[in-house]
Amino acid sequence: MLNKVQRITYTYLTSEIKELGILLHAMKVENQYKGTAVFKFLDKFKTDEDCKAYLYDLKFSAGFQCSKCQSTEAYEGIKPFTKVCKSCRHVESSTSGTLYHKVKFGLRKAFAIVFEITTTSKGVSALQISRKYDINKDTAWLFCKKVRISMGSSEVHPMVDKVYVDEFVIGGYEKGAVGRKAESKKIKAIMAVEVTDKNKIKRVYTMKIQDYSTRELTKIFDKHIAPEAQVHTDEWRSYRPLKTKYTIKQDKKYKNSSPVNLMIQQQKSWLRGTHHRISSHHAETYFNEFSFRINRSQWKDSIFHKCTERMVQTENRNRLQVSQVKLMTREQYVQRVMLYESMGVNYKVEYGRVKLAA
Numbered sequence: 139m140l141n142k143v144q145r146i147t148y149t150y151l152t153s154e155i156k157e158l159g160i161l162l163h164a165m166k167v168e169n170q171y172k173g174t175a176v177f178k179f180l181d182k183f184k185t186d187e188d189c190k191a192y193l194y195d196l197k198f199s200a201g202f203q204c205s206k207c208q209s210t211e212a213y214e215g216i217k218p219f220t221k222v223c224k225s226c227r228h229v230e231s232s233t234s235g236t237l238y239h240k241v242k243f244g245l246r247k248a249f250a251i252v253f254e255i256t257t258t259s260k261g262v263s264a265l266q267i268s269r270k271y272d273i274n275k276d277t278a279w280l281f282c283k284k285v286r287i288s289m290g291s292s293e294v295h296p297m298v299d300k301v302y303v304d305e306f307v308i309g310g311y312e313k314g315a316v317g318r319k320a321e322s323k324k325i326k327a328i329m330a331v332e333v334t335d336k337n338k339i340k341r342v343y344t345m346k347i348q349d350y351s352t353r354e355l356t357k358i359f360d361k362h363i364a365p366e367a368q369v370h371t372d373e374w375r376s377y378r379p380l381k382t383k384y385t386i387k388q389d390k391k392y393k394n395s396s397p398v399n400l401m402i403q404q405q406k407s408w409l410r411g412t413h414h415r416i417s418s419h420h421a422e423t424y425f426n427e428f429s430f431r432i433n434r435s436q437w438k439d440s441i442f443h444k445c446t447e448r449m450v451q452t453e454n455r456n457r458l459q460v461s462q463v464k465l466m467t468r469e470q471y472v473q474r475v476m477l478y479e480s481m482g483v484n485y486k487v488e489y490g491r492v493k494l495a496a
């Protein structure tokens with residue numbers, strides 16, 4: 139059974155997705171590419187046109203929304219895999235408004251790169267991609283970054299079970315350096331790990347933080363942890379103020395063997411092994427990639443599809459957010475609906491926002 143907040147959240151999400159016209163999960167299951175075998179993949183995507191067709195299905199299966207005038211009516215364009223807006227005649231291609239738009243090296247290579255990044259268990263560095271696919275180093279790096287951005291959490295399913303949280307630093311290049319100066323060069327981060335009753339890893343999220351203050355530690359709680367979760371941390375004092383909102387158990391004998399510390403070690407060795415050295419500025423996109431792999435490891439077969447779906451979605455979402463549609467956060471929405479419900483007034487949901495009904 140869903141509780142009231144969950145029910146309202148659910149209504150919000152379904153309405154938001156519907157209103158945005160990106161109901162991508164409605165895409166027919168048989169259209170999804172499944173599998174991790176290279177030759178099967180190459181057989182399916184033989185030409186750029188095959189890739190366009192795939193993106194066309196992904197982008198328009200949930201309906202059309204014009205990027206210029208937001209109209210939802212369209213007819214098929216003269217060029218294959220395009221749609222033309224009925225009201226303003228704007229031509230919408232299958233790649234426009236997606237992270238696949240105008241890739242310099244062709245869609246087929248782009249698909250192959252996404253396939254390789256997502257299906258290789260440890261991932262691939264931009265340098266390897268550049269050599270393997272014969273593309274410029276900077277172009278490769280930029281495209282890989284787009285892929286990692288698309289791997290970011292949708293933030294719609296906060297962790298609700300047993301969650302372990304801990305902070306850590308990345309960057310061991312100042313060997314011998316001690317004190318605050320050395321510390322300042324390192325990337326500070328916080329990780330939350332959700333586990334099952336049998337302590338098996340369910341999900342992982344990592345965020346970059348500026349320091350270890352309550353204000354910084356709160357970020358991961360607000361973004362990824364539901365108030366009903368059972369949170370475990372070490373005895374660091376900055377976690378204490380969070381106890382007013384979250385159930386937190388602080389434990390002295392917490393370090394080393396806890397699931398979060400095992401995941402921190404795993405993430406560190408993955409970063410060292412695959413990406414070698416990461417800059418603080420882009421750290422979060424690498425954290426995205428790590429979480430995406432772990433959180434989807436049970437659904438390896440659909441991992442390429444999921445990432446491509448995100449590549450289509452991410453840009454669309456950003457575009458909608460920067461244009462006229464200003465979305466409410468989940469918390470704002472829940473609070474507003476609860477307020478209106480307690481007042482007993484009529485309200486309506488539009489473009490992911492809730493308003494009083496006239």
Ligand SMILES: [Zn+2]
Nearest residue numbers: 204207223226
């Ligand atoms: Zn239009």
